[in-house]
Amino acid sequence: MIQKMFAVLVLLVATSTYAADRPNxxxxxxxxxxxELGCYGKQxxxxxxxxxxxxSGxxxxxxYCMVPTCGASRASLLTGIRPARKRFISYLTIAEQDAPxxxxxxxxxxxxGYNTVSLGKVFHNVxxxxxxxTEPVWRPKGVPWYQRPENHxxxxxxxxxxxxxxGPAWESADVEDNAYADGLIAERAIVDLxxxxxxxxxxxxxxxFLKPHLPFIAPKKYWDLYDHETIQLPVNYQVPKDAPKESIHTSGELRAYAGIPPKGPVSxxxxRNxxxxxxxxxxxTDAQIGKLLSELERLGLSDNTIVVLWGDHGxxxxxxxLWCKHSCYETSMQIPLIVKAPGIEGSQRRSNLVESIDLYPTLCELTGLPLPQHLQGSSLVALMKDQDATWKSAAVGRFKNGDTIRTDEFRFTEYTDKNGNRTSQMLYHHDSDPDENVNVVKGHKGSIKNLSENLHRLMGRDGEIQSTEKLDAKM
Known part of the structure; x- marks a missing residue:
């Protein structure tokens, strides 16, 4: 018994010593x-x-996210496995229940050997x-949503x-950043750093960070950065031509807010508001992120800290x-993703198609941790180091009864009923129609066959994953 305890102690000390050399x-x-950010060309x-x-990254x-709703998207990313018809479905998804x-x-x-700390919204369910x-999850408590008395x-x-x-779907109040939850999250993060x-x-x-989730509440100084009179409605403020009815939802998340009609278009x-x-x-939220980055530099941690910024969905x-997410269109599926890592030259861009489940294996490789066998994503490290590295040629995802695949040329989505029978399809040609305004499913039978086969290979015809196969570069 004493020998066994000594061996465990030696292992723990060795692990701790080894871990101490790893990046944060x-x-x-x-x-x-x-x-829709400056660094993505949206000036x-x-x-x-x-x-x-x-x-710097x-x-x-x-x-692309795996599921365009928060709980399911986060569960997929943080487990490193794909969604399925009965796994990672809604915003209420709990990863340990769906993927025991x-x-x-x-x-x-x-x-x-890492100290692991969670502040704000990481998993959807606390x-x-x-x-x-390594310590209890922290979220701000008792912070009112609204600062204007009439809105509260x-x-x-x-x-x-x-x-x-x-209450209202938006608020502009002349308050400090820490009057709202995200300001408090940034302050706590600085203390914890x-x-x-x-x-x-x-x-x-x-x-x-919680924003820009509804309601759109932020200190007035951030509203003042934008000229309201110059804000335009999207050029495709209409249903795509020949779009399946399953692809268009009623923006139900928005309907809960005061001043929003229960159905139909908003004014x-x-x-514009x-x-x-x-x-x-x-x-x-950008300002709060800036506080963290500045503190990381001030503390001398930047050179040995990997920084990842990701959005949970579009x-x-x-x-x-459409308002909100909850669709298989590009606007719901595409996310921002930036990774800064020691030893990898920054200020670079990659146009390759990547998936949010690629983050788990990426961070394992960057920190020297072993890769769990269950992971279905692919480490981005080789691609980060070399833009010409061999890489997969598609990203897949799903929402409710829709499975979707994105390639260089197309986004293809197939909708099925509860028995797995196909009800409709949509195909958008991104070379000629990047805003996905015309469903051309009737004109590309050969492409659809190939796309459908590859989509089913990953997602399974019944919506279940058939194996832990990674999406390869062959399409």
Whole structure:
């Protein structure tokens, strides 16, 4: 018994010594952030801090989520496995229930000597994989959604009428950043960076910011960055030609907010307010990210810290008449992704198609941790080092009864009923129609056959994954 205890102690000491030489990880998640940012070529957006990170890291121009809803998307990314018809379905997804026995990202790092800390929204459910963090998950408590008294009172009144009834969809209040939750999350992250540095052990600090999730509430100074009169509605503010009815939803998430009609289109002025509010929230969260990056530099941690910035899914700002996410269109599936790593030259871009489940194996390789056998993504490290590295040629995902695949040329989606029988398809030719305005499914039979076969190979015809096969570069 004594010999066994001594052996365990030696192993723990060795692991601790080995871990001490590994880089830290600052893992930044942003809710509902679409790649409409300065560093993605959208110069109307004020995102100087995310742009700063892009200049020191690798920016992935075409990264995609697995499921365009928060709980399911995060569960897939943090387990490293793909969604299925009965796994990772809704925003309420709990990873440890949908994927029992799977070692999650945070747990794997904790088991390998990392201090793992979660602030804000990382997993959707605060109790999900709680044992994978070295201390209790922290989220701000008691912070009112709204700072304007009339908005707070309206919200409280509507909440008494039902949990799905909320206050206004936007707010501009002349307050400091820490009047809202994301400002408090940034402050806590700065404190924890100092504390974790003092431990002299490698850390994984996961920081999840809430905005630009609805409601679009941000301090007035961020609203003032944008001229309301210049904000335009999207050019494709209509349903795509010949789009399947399954592809268009009613923007139900938005309907809970005061001033939003229960059905049908919103007014043009409401649409502009929503877009303005979304932009303001992006700039607000960008400012909080900037505080973390500056503190990392001030503490002398930048050279030995991997920084990852990712959005959990895209968001629609009126495109195809849609608001929120919850669709298989490009606007719902595409995410921003930036990775900065010691020893890898920054200020580079990659146009390859990557998936959010690629992050788990990437961070394992960057930190020298073993790769769990269950992972279905592919490490991005070779691609980060060499833009000509061999890489997969498609990204797949799904939402409810739709399975979707993105290639260089096309986005193809197939909808099925509860028995797995096909009900409709849509195909968008991105070379000629990048905004996905015309469904050309009737004109590309050969391409559809190939796309459908590859989609089924990964997702399975019944919606279940057939194996842990990785998507290869053969299409």
């Amino acid at each position: 990880v600052l893992f930044i998640a942003v809710d509902d952030l679409r790649p 109307h957006i004020h995102s100087p801090n995310i742009d700063r990170l892009a200049k 690798i920016l992935f121009e075409r990264a 026995g799977i070692t999650t990202f945070n747990t794997h790092f904790k088991m390998n 109790k999900d994989n709680a044992e994978g963090w 009172e309206l919200h409280e009144k509507r909440q008494k009428q039902g949990s799905r009834k909320r 100092k504390r974790l540095k003092a431990k002299k052990e490698p850390f994984l600090l996961a920081v999840g 043009d002025e409401t649409a 929503l877009i303005h509010g979304y932009y303001a929230c992006v700039s607000y 968001w629609n700002l009126g495109e195809h008449t």
